[in-house]
Structures are given as C-alpha cells and as structure tokens.
Amino acid sequence: MQNQNQEKLTQIFPYRWNWIIKEHGSWKTVKTRISDPTLIKIYEDPTKLIGVGFDKHTKYLMLDIDKNSPYHPKNDPNGIPLLELTLYKIGLKENIKIQSSQSGGIHIYYPFSHKLKSYKIGTKITQYLEDNGWTVKNGTLEIFPNKKKDNYSQDKNQWKLYQRHRLPLQPESSSYLLDSQYQPIIDHSSPLESFLEQWENVAKAQDIKELKRYLYLQSKKSRVLAQIEKELNELITEGFTGRGQTNDILLALGRKIRLCRQLGGVELRDTIRHTITHLRGYEEYCGHQYEIHQRSQDIARWAETTYPLA
Numbered sequence: 001m002q003n004q005n006q007e008k009l010t011q012i013f014p015y016r017w018n019w020i021i022k023e024h025g026s027w028k029t030v031k032t033r034i035s036d037p038t039l040i041k042i043y044e045d046p047t048k049l050i051g052v053g054f055d056k057h058t059k060y061l062m063l064d065i066d067k068n069s070p071y072h073p074k075n076d077p078n079g080i081p082l083l084e085l086t087l088y089k090i091g092l093k094e095n096i097k098i099q100s101s102q103s104g105g106i107h108i109y110y111p112f113s114h115k116l117k118s119y120k121i122g123t124k125i126t127q128y129l130e131d132n133g134w135t136v137k138n139g140t141l142e143i144f145p146n147k148k149k150d151n152y153s154q155d156k157n158q159w160k161l162y163q164r165h166r167l168p169l170q171p172e173s174s175s176y177l178l179d180s181q182y183q184p185i186i187d188h189s190s191p192l193e194s195f196l197e198q199w200e201n202v203a204k205a206q207d208i209k210e211l212k213r214y215l216y217l218q219s220k221k222s223r224v225l226a227q228i229e230k231e232l233n234e235l236i237t238e239g240f241t242g243r244g245q246t247n248d249i250l251l252a253l254g255r256k257i258r259l260c261r262q263l264g265g266v267e268l269r270d271t272i273r274h275t276i277t278h279l280r281g282y283e284e285y286c287g288h289q290y291e292i293h294q295r296s297q298d299i300a301r302w303a304e305t306t307y308p309l310a
Helices: 001-010 036-043 081-087 118-131 191-205 208-238 244-260 265-279 289-306
Strands: 018-022 026-030 048-051 058-064 095-098 108-119 143-145
Touching: 001 036, 001 191, 018 265, 026 244, 036 048, 048 143, 058 081, 058 118, 081 108, 108 118, 108 191, 108 244, 118 208, 118 289, 208 244, 244 265, 265 289
Parallel strands: none
Antiparallel strands: 018 026, 018 048, 058 108, 058 143, 095 108
C-alpha cells in the first residue's frame, strides 16, 4: 500500500524540473530533473522538505492562505467559506484543506479530473478572484499555478517558471489534514493515504464543464467585446457623414453600449441619447432631432430585450 501511495503522489505532482528543497534552514532551487525515487526519498526524509512547480498543464489548483492573512480562520471565520462560495460559482465544488507547516498557514487543494492549461488557471482564477474583491498577493492569498509576471527575473531561464510549493504531509513537517473546524487531525494513522483517497473523490466532484466554460469561453467573449468596443469608438469618431443614417447609428449605439457598458433602463437610454447628440455631423444630417429622446428610449428597450445581460 505504501508503494501505491508513493506512486499516486508522484502522479498528482508530476513536474520534475526546477524543484525546490529545504535543508539546513533555507530553500534552494535545483534546475536538474529529479527522478520519482529520489523525490520520494526526500519526501520521506524528516530532515528535509521538497516542493514542486507546474508544467504547461495541471490537474489541480492550490490556494495558500498565510496565518496572518485576513482570510485565515483565526482572523476571519467567514474568510475561507466565502472564498469557497466564490469559486463554487465557476465549478470548483469541493477541496482538501491542509495545514502547510508549523506556522499554521493553510493550503487548499482543488484537484481536477482532467488536465487544464496552467496559464489559464493562474491567469483566469487570479482575475476572477480579484474581480470579486479578493486580494491576491504574497502573505494574503496566493494561487498555484500563479499568474506569471513578465520579466520578473533578470535570468531569462526563470521567466517561464511557475512558483513552486512544498508537497503536503511530509513527515515531521507539521503538515496535517484539517477537519471542518480547521483543526489539525494529528492522530491520523495514514494521512497520506487519506489525502490521496480524498483527492480522487474531490476531483470527481468538480464541475469541469463549468470551469472550462469560464476559463475558455470567457476569453472568447472578452475578445468579442473588445472588437465591439473598437467598433463603438470608431463610430463615435466618425459620426454622421450624410443623411439617412440615424436609424443605423441608433441601432449600432444601442447594441454596443448595451454590451460594452452593461447598461439598462434610463441609464442606457440617456447614454444613447447623449452619445448620438454629440456625434460629429448630428445637427447637420440627423433628421430626427425633434424625437431623439423617444427614439433613444425605443432603442434602449430593444437593446435590453435583444441582448440580455448575464
């Protein structure tokens, strides 16, 4: 059983380059590839710690909450539950919580049943959490794989590296499974075996379709909106160039302002009216100036019906 657990451990943490090791009190990076037997040997050595990074694809996301983080349960008992609720909405349904070390920090693992692009996970999850009011930074909330920075090192060989993290539950490292009250399960006879069993079950519980929809379709949606925004700016710059353009311009403004500005109701109507009345050539070429308020309202209602907001 021990050999099976070791094999599973190497499978769920498969990246073997640029690993990190802590001995004699400090972490260092080893650029050469490490073999599975050597990784296990170091993992089981109570005098050392080992950590790994990510390749182009990953089958897990890990969140790191420092003991001094405002989201740590000792500082805010609602911090992690609210964080879980935020991630639940994009398909991350269940997780495994680990005390990372003697310091009391918490690692939250979200395993997947399928490989996903590490870059997408790091970039999109960071963006999603920040958009929902979470602070993603060292010491507060870290994401693994991380959103990579451009040129964060003078060494070009380091530019493509993801941050590394220590492996969970290493002997005598004060790393433990946590119960529902975030208390260490210290008397567990086989914590690694339990962790690996949970890993498999939790991976199956994730809504991968929903997660992929956010990771990949949202990117496509963003590109579409960027193009619509570009067209809107071009329309505003060009304005009226002749008579008989009012209907087309109103329809275009209604669609683009609705989608790009995410407006509705009176605010949408007033923005359409303000925009068209300030276009170049409006006074010279628009033949509907006497009814532009009503026309703007009609277009706003049409846009709301045609383009419902998510």
